[in-house]
Amino acid sequence: MSNIAIIAGVTLREAARRKILWTALFAGALLLAIFAIALRLQVVEFQSRPMSPFVRYQVESGMLMIGLYTCDLLAVVLTILTSIDTLAGEISSGTIQAVATKPISRSQLLLGKYLGFVGMIVVYVAVTFSATIAVAYSVTGVLPENPVHGLFLIIFECIVALSLTFMFGTWFSTLTNGVVVLGLQAVAFMGGWLEQVSGFSQSGHIVTLGVASSLIMPGESLWRRAAYEMQTPLAGSLSFSPFANVSIPSSTAIVYAAAYLCIVLGVAIWHFNERDL
Amino acid sequence: MSPSVDNAIETRGLRKVFGSHVAVRNLSLTVPRGEIFGFLGPNGAGKSTSIKMLLGLVHPTSGDSFVLGAASGDVDIRRRIGFLPEDFRFYDWLTASELVQFHGRLCGMTKEELRRRVPEVIDLVGLTQHQDRRVKGFSKGMLQRIGLAQALVHEPDIIFLDEPTSGLDPMGRLMVRDILRAERERGATVFLNSHLLSEIEVTCDRVAFIKNGEVVTTRDLSDTPMEEVGVVMGARNVSQQAIAGLTRWAEAIDREQEKLRFRVHSRDVLPDIMRFLVAAGADIFEFTPERVSLEQIFVTIMGEDTSL
Ligand SMILES: Nc1ncnc2c1ncn2[C@@H]1O[C@H](COP(=O)(O)OP(=O)(O)OP(=O)(O)O)[C@@H](O)[C@H]1O
Ligand SMILES: [Mg+2]
Numbered sequence: 001m002s003n004i005a006i007i008a009g010v011t012l013r014e015a016a017r018r019k020i021l022w023t024a025l026f027a028g029a030l031l032l033a034i035f036a037i038a039l040r041l042q043v044v045e046f047q048s049r050p051m052s053p054f055v056r057y058q059v060e061s062g063m064l065m066i067g068l069y070t071c072d073l074l075a076v077v078l079t080i081l082t083s084i085d086t087l088a089g090e091i092s093s094g095t096i097q098a099v100a101t102k103p104i105s106r107s108q109l110l111l112g113k114y115l116g117f118v119g120m121i122v123v124y125v126a127v128t129f130s131a132t133i134a135v136a137y138s139v140t141g142v143l144p145e146n147p148v149h150g151l152f153l154i155i156f157e158c159i160v161a162l163s164l165t166f167m168f169g170t171w172f173s174t175l176t177n178g179v180v181v182l183g184l185q186a187v188a189f190m191g192g193w194l195e196q197v198s199g200f201s202q203s204g205h206i207v208t209l210g211v212a213s214s215l216i217m218p219g220e221s222l223w224r225r226a227a228y229e230m231q232t233p234l235a236g237s238l239s240f241s242p243f244a245n246v247s248i249p250s251s252t253a254i255v256y257a258a259a260y261l262c263i264v265l266g267v268a269i270w271h272f273n274e275r276d277l
Numbered sequence: 278m279s280p281s282v283d284n285a286i287e288t289r290g291l292r293k294v295f296g297s298h299v300a301v302r303n304l305s306l307t308v309p310r311g312e313i314f315g316f317l318g319p320n321g322a323g324k325s326t327s328i329k330m331l332l333g334l335v336h337p338t339s340g341d342s343f344v345l346g347a348a349s350g351d352v353d354i355r356r357r358i359g360f361l362p363e364d365f366r367f368y369d370w371l372t373a374s375e376l377v378q379f380h381g382r383l384c385g386m387t388k389e390e391l392r393r394r395v396p397e398v399i400d401l402v403g404l405t406q407h408q409d410r411r412v413k414g415f416s417k418g419m420l421q422r423i424g425l426a427q428a429l430v431h432e433p434d435i436i437f438l439d440e441p442t443s444g445l446d447p448m449g450r451l452m453v454r455d456i457l458r459a460e461r462e463r464g465a466t467v468f469l470n471s472h473l474l475s476e477i478e479v480t481c482d483r484v485a486f487i488k489n490g491e492v493v494t495t496r497d498l499s500d501t502p503m504e505e506v507g508v509v510m511g512a513r514n515v516s517q518q519a520i521a522g523l524t525r526w527a528e529a530i531d532r533e534q535e536k537l538r539f540r541v542h543s544r545d546v547l548p549d550i551m552r553f554l555v556a557a558g559a560d561i562f563e564f565t566p567e568r569v570s571l572e573q574i575f576v577t578i579m580g581e582d583t584s585l
Binding site: 003006010014017093094095097098099100101102103104105274276277 | 329332333334335336352353354355356358360362363364365366367368370379380382383384385424427
């Protein structure tokens with residue numbers, strides 16, 4: 001157990017040394033500033049003309065969702081980019097040899113690294129997520145529903161992506177790993193939209209295709225569930241967007257994503273044990 | 278096969294195939310405890326692969342291997358194993374002393390043990406001046422030294438070193454020689470891969486020569502430092518029959534005008550050879566026995582061919 005903690009600690013410290021984490025935080029801050037300005041402009045503009053409070057509320061909560069969606073995308077991309085190298089790179093450079101011959105099992109080694117990244121993700125998402133909500137609240141006074149559910153689901157989505165970079169990292173080089181996982185993320189994104197479209201389309205095939213994509217990579221459905229959980233009660237009419245509730249992922253989809261994560265992590269551990277270092 | 282507790286290393290029929298390429302064919306080795314054991318062979322002979330199999334980094338295609346009586350890959354026994362990889366590298370943002378500490382902690386050392394041992398082992402490898410520097414700026418030899426510190430920090434019972442001196446300066450090589458002798462004094466076993474035969478010659482108790490993934494021969498270097506003797510003779514009137522008769526005792530006979538070179542397996546036969554040659558009518562001006570270097574033996578065993 002203490003071995004896992006040692007590896008998690010050094011992984012976390014390494015992540016904190018990476019420029020990419022700080023770049024991502026900087027990008028987050030920049031986006032937040034743009035977000036704040038946009039919100040402010042909107043508020044000023046609304047004050048200049050008569051407007052039904054209902055419409056105004058809808059637009060403002062819609063903008064909050066845009067902010068949170070940006071947060072989510074940035075977190076997923078950061079997760080993938082920081083973690084693609086950790087196994088693949090250390091295996092190819094031989095760095096892993098000095099550690100893998102210490103009294104620590106390979107499963108502990110992998111889990112230690114994994115937990116280090118989970119720690120980094122939790123901190124990163126918690127910071128950017130709450131900052132976004134704080135900015136929106138201070139400018140417009142709008143708050144999301146169930147922010148804790150939303151936060152949990154976004155972290156969950158990142159961890160699904162993390163598990164994939166770990167699994168493919170036991171097979172592929174850093175670059176291939178990144179391409180594969182980003183590709184899968186795109187498939188998930190596609191699947192999410194197809195499921196949205198299917199709400200308006202009569203074609204059963206589109207639903208099937210959307211569902212199939214979400215099965216291959218369930219990350220995006222977690223975001224859509226998060227959006228559904230967080231959206232304000234009256235915001236349902238912004239119907240055609242990544243944060244609409246035309247097709248809400250069921251709890252079964254969440255359970256599927258959890259099982260998916262466990263299987264991917266299990267395969268990662270199995271193959272890491274199996275392979276030569 | 279059950280391993281004997283007296284042996285630091287025991288392997289039988291160890292084999293590793295990468296795709297269709299056989300890296301290690303059939304490795305059967307026994308290394309008793311407390312020895313400095315040299316593992317020699319040309320590039321690509323399978324030395325590093327063998328070490329990795331012993332350490333459980335590479336899974337053998339077939340065969341058994343045991344280190345300190347435990348099957349290779351056993352996690353707990355690694356507390357007593359130290360390893361310097363062929364190309365040591367580690368997180369370069371750590372300082373030298375943080376790096377050694379990290380490896381010590383993984384080996385289960387306590388805070389007090391680390392406080393005592395880390396500066397000690399960094400001093401041993403001559404990096405005290407650089408202990409608070411980031412490893413990022415380290416030269417190849419400095420990396421190798423810190424890698425050695427990492428392998429020794431937990432005072433292991435067996436140490437695997439894959440070409441520990443390839444990047445070291447002459448002083449560094451002397452340092453490694455002294456360290457290895459000190460480790461043997463302490464009772465540790467050392468398994469050493471190296472191409473520097475003159476070094477192997479003075480440090481190792483025994484060596485195994487491997488070629489194409491198989492042990493060709495092993496030699497004891499400890500008690501009788503090199504049984505083999507080479508002889509250089511200056512002589513005239515050495516007949517063909519005399520040369521032919523020489524093969525009774527000698528091998529690698531080489532004649533070049535008045536110089537005659539050959540090699541024998543023991544000094545004891547030298548008087549017989551001299552008497553024989555004199556009786557055969559040779560005029561001898563010079564007869565100089567000299568030690569056969571490991572390098573000469575290496576070349577004889579591996580053949581003169583320098584291609585891989
Ligand atoms: N991961 C691998 N995949 C494929 N082939 C490999 C792998 N590792 C080693 N080999 C092959 O196995 C053979 C033995 O390699 P090894 O590294 O054990 O040689 P070595 O004796 O240590 O050589 P050197 O003296 O150059 O260090 C070589 O032909 C090498 O190409
Ligand atoms: Mg090698």
